[in-house]
Amino acid sequence: MLFNSSEFLLFFPLVTIIYFLLPHKFRWIHLLIASCIFYMAFIPVYILILLFTIVVDYFAGIWIANSVGKRRKWFLVLSLIANIGILAVFKYYNFFIENVNVILHYLGIHANSELPYLSIILPIGLSFHTFQAMSYTIEVYRGNQKPEKHFGIYALYVMFYPQLVAGPIERPQHLLPQLREKHQFDIDRVYAGLRLMLWGLFKKVVIADRLALYVNEVYGNVHGYGSGNLLIAAFFFAIQIYCDFSGYSDMALGAARVMGFRLMINFNRPYFSKNIREFWQRWHISLSSWFRDYLYKSLGGNRISTFRTYINILIVFLISGFWHGANYTFIVWGAIHGILVIAYMLSRKYNKTSVFDKRFLDVPSILFTFFLVSIAFVFFRANTLHDALYVVSTIFNFDFSQFTLMLKDVGNRVEVGKTSLAIGLFSIVLLLINDSYQKIDQSAFDKKPVADILYNALILFLVVSFGVFKNTNFIYFQF
Amino acid sequence: MNTYYKILFSLSIASIGLFFTEKIVSKGAKKFHAHSYQKLQTIFDSNNYYDIVFIGSSRTHNSINPRIIDSVTGFSTFNAAIDGAGLPELKMIFEGYLLKHPAPKKIVLTLDADAFDDIYKFYNHNLYLFFLKHKVVDTTLSGNGFPALRHKMFPFLRLTEMNDFARRNAIAGLSGQDELHEQNCQDKGYLANGNTCIYPELDAIYENENYRIDPKSVAMLNSMIITCKEKKIELILTYAPEYNYRLQGYIGNFNQIISMVDSTAVKNRLVFFREDRLEMCREKCFFANYGHLNTAGATEYSLLLGRRLKDSILQ
Numbered sequence: 158m159l160f161n162s163s164e165f166l167l168f169f170p171l172v173t174i175i176y177f178l179l180p181h182k183f184r185w186i187h188l189l190i191a192s193c194i195f196y197m198a199f200i201p202v203y204i205l206i207l208l209f210t211i212v213v214d215y216f217a218g219i220w221i222a223n224s225v226g227k228r229r230k231w232f233l234v235l236s237l238i239a240n241i242g243i244l245a246v247f248k249y250y251n252f253f254i255e256n257v258n259v260i261l262h263y264l265g266i267h268a269n270s271e272l273p274y275l276s277i278i279l280p281i282g283l284s285f286h287t288f289q290a291m292s293y294t295i296e297v298y299r300g301n302q303k304p305e306k307h308f309g310i311y312a313l314y315v316m317f318y319p320q321l322v323a324g325p326i327e328r329p330q331h332l333l334p335q336l337r338e339k340h341q342f343d344i345d346r347v348y349a350g351l352r353l354m355l356w357g358l359f360k361k362v363v364i365a366d367r368l369a370l371y372v373n374e375v376y377g378n379v380h381g382y383g384s385g386n387l388l389i390a391a392f393f394f395a396i397q398i399y400c401d402f403s404g405y406s407d408m409a410l411g412a413a414r415v416m417g418f419r420l421m422i423n424f425n426r427p428y429f430s431k432n433i434r435e436f437w438q439r440w441h442i443s444l445s446s447w448f449r450d451y452l453y454k455s456l457g458g459n460r461i462s463t464f465r466t467y468i469n470i471l472i473v474f475l476i477s478g479f480w481h482g483a484n485y486t487f488i489v490w491g492a493i494h495g496i497l498v499i500a501y502m503l504s505r506k507y508n509k510t511s512v513f514d515k516r517f518l519d520v521p522s523i524l525f526t527f528f529l530v531s532i533a534f535v536f537f538r539a540n541t542l543h544d545a546l547y548v549v550s551t552i553f554n555f556d557f558s559q560f561t562l563m564l565k566d567v568g569n570r571v572e573v574g575k576t577s578l579a580i581g582l583f584s585i586v587l588l589l590i591n592d593s594y595q596k597i598d599q600s601a602f603d604k605k606p607v608a609d610i611l612y613n614a615l616i617l618f619l620v621v622s623f624g625v626f627k628n629t630n631f632i633y634f635q636f
Numbered sequence: 637m638n639t640y641y642k643i644l645f646s647l648s649i650a651s652i653g654l655f656f657t658e659k660i661v662s663k664g665a666k667k668f669h670a671h672s673y674q675k676l677q678t679i680f681d682s683n684n685y686y687d688i689v690f691i692g693s694s695r696t697h698n699s700i701n702p703r704i705i706d707s708v709t710g711f712s713t714f715n716a717a718i719d720g721a722g723l724p725e726l727k728m729i730f731e732g733y734l735l736k737h738p739a740p741k742k743i744v745l746t747l748d749a750d751a752f753d754d755i756y757k758f759y760n761h762n763l764y765l766f767f768l769k770h771k772v773v774d775t776t777l778s779g780n781g782f783p784a785l786r787h788k789m790f791p792f793l794r795l796t797e798m799n800d801f802a803r804r805n806a807i808a809g810l811s812g813q814d815e816l817h818e819q820n821c822q823d824k825g826y827l828a829n830g831n832t833c834i835y836p837e838l839d840a841i842y843e844n845e846n847y848r849i850d851p852k853s854v855a856m857l858n859s860m861i862i863t864c865k866e867k868k869i870e871l872i873l874t875y876a877p878e879y880n881y882r883l884q885g886y887i888g889n890f891n892q893i894i895s896m897v898d899s900t901a902v903k904n905r906l907v908f909f910r911e912d913r914l915e916m917c918r919e920k921c922f923f924a925n926y927g928h929l930n931t932a933g934a935t936e937y938s939l940l941l942g943r944r945l946k947d948s949i950l951q
Contacts, residue, residue, distance in 0.1 A: 163783065163786075344639045344640060345639050347639075348639045348642060348643060351643070367800075370800075574800060574801065574804060575804070576800040576801070576803055576804040576807075577800040580800065580803075606637035606642055609642060609646075610642055610645045610646045610649065611649065613642075613646040613650075614645075614646045614647075614649035614650040614653065615650075617646065617647070617650035618650045618653045618654055618657075621650070621654050621792065621793065621795055621796055622654065622657055622795050623803075624796060625799070626796045626797075
């Protein structure tokens, strides 16, 4: 079920009202059933995969806590193998087979036959809930979290519907206690949650889905466009993916907030970052911190030699890229970010008061960081590595002779005309103003009720008037 | 301020703004699509009698001039064709027309090769939202996944059905523009297609395609045939004129689609006119593109069709 669908418009109030009407002891059952319905709206049978990892991790958590010595480690390994194994089969198997087939073909082995591919659809949000499940067993192993004895509460920790399919990837210390807390109905909290959901919906349907019309057209035919259109498409995709993913996160945080839950902040105005390192402290925070806590630190973090630290950073970013999808485009995207972060750290090492840290250079630094991130996102968005390299090389040709403002104009199929661009640019300006003056939870006008009312009315008006309501999937659902 | 009031005021202010915006946008859309809107008013809201009604897509809309047919046959005819219409939309026009109008003597139904596919269920559904009070429109849209009830209860939610092209048209309508081009003229549902002669670069636009024959669409055609039999209306099926068989050359399963229509016609003893076989279809300057006649072509074709209809009436 999509947050921007009419089904969710019925589902959400119904679930919330029943949640508050029920006695506290039954609420977890209600939320668990609601989460199952939410997940099964995509491909019902895939709930069995979730059930499998839930069962394995639930028992692994208990066994880890009740064991000593090497047995603890074995139970952790069991849990990790189960989770990574699911990921490997459903997400990476075909990619692996494709590469093996290419190598075998190159070596002249199996020239006339290929190793078989699996004909399966990737379960929605698989990488998110497996990572959340893994964080539980790792934290139990590290002794930071007691094992959850209540199977239903543990299942709800993995399946809590607002963050089930695209995060934020929660930590057990943060979410599990909240699932046991009794949340009273609080109209101020409901209002705050709805306001955040509305802003997330605005980012999704007014900005992201509109820019997607332009981006999809250009990336669907990259060889048909010159530097100007490809550069604009690169910038637009950077804004699209931010609005799409942070819009989803806002709606997830808002939906949880209405019921009294506080989820992790996932985005903190990443495009106001002055350097690439800061960008990664503000972008997809729940994933970056997951990799920092469970991978980077396990590799030795920055307690080892500088060279090894840089290698570790590169490893983390490569895996982070691979986490996004089984395609070389994502791996290259991760590698680019790893190299950019290392380059920044090197520049800091040899020039402690870097020229980019001067206050008067804030705006150029922000723009430069945005430019780097946008170019890197070309690899994230392009269909193939070949397309991505073509786009980047064409952009840097700086040949704007073929530039066209409108992309096509045939009958009423046209959707990327001047009107779309005008609404898109107006919405981006509003986004910039909002991100400059609002707080992350959209509460800047809390003490100015008239301004708050007018602002929310304006956003609601813009959502209905200018939203693109095509039930478009969120980009990160595919991960 | 009490938070309940904040929610109430936010919703009220947004709703008032949306209410007036929808009124203004609707006005603009009706003005821009004045020709199509008036045609739908004639189909769904009036009860005039016509002897012959033409139903089809843009290839009928731009090809059959009822004024010429009237002069040849001596009957009163109306062109009820809608651009881009596939079977669901054709059936809605057919049933919507028959709900208030007396049954005509003949209905000429033109079927394109893509009419049975479900790619464009409703080419321009925004216009139909103005006719949700009409039972057939309401049930057809609801049956095809459009939230008709929601739009009837909260008309401002129609804004969510608009794409940016529709928004642009509404604004253009408010500034006095309309969908008709300089060379267009309109009469009794017909829209002239200008005097452009077919241009040679056209091949670059077309792509090879296969169209699905959706069983639901076939069932819709059969249901229309049954209704005609019940109401004693003579149903004539046609395949519209096209330049030198060029359009069908791009459709991989054209013969399969046409055979299906042909066998349906034979089975139900209906006349099926293959207008692509007319001699006039070899003349480039009767066409604006491979599938659409220009004004001169429409005049010529209307004369030919009028004579045949007259002959069939006399028989």
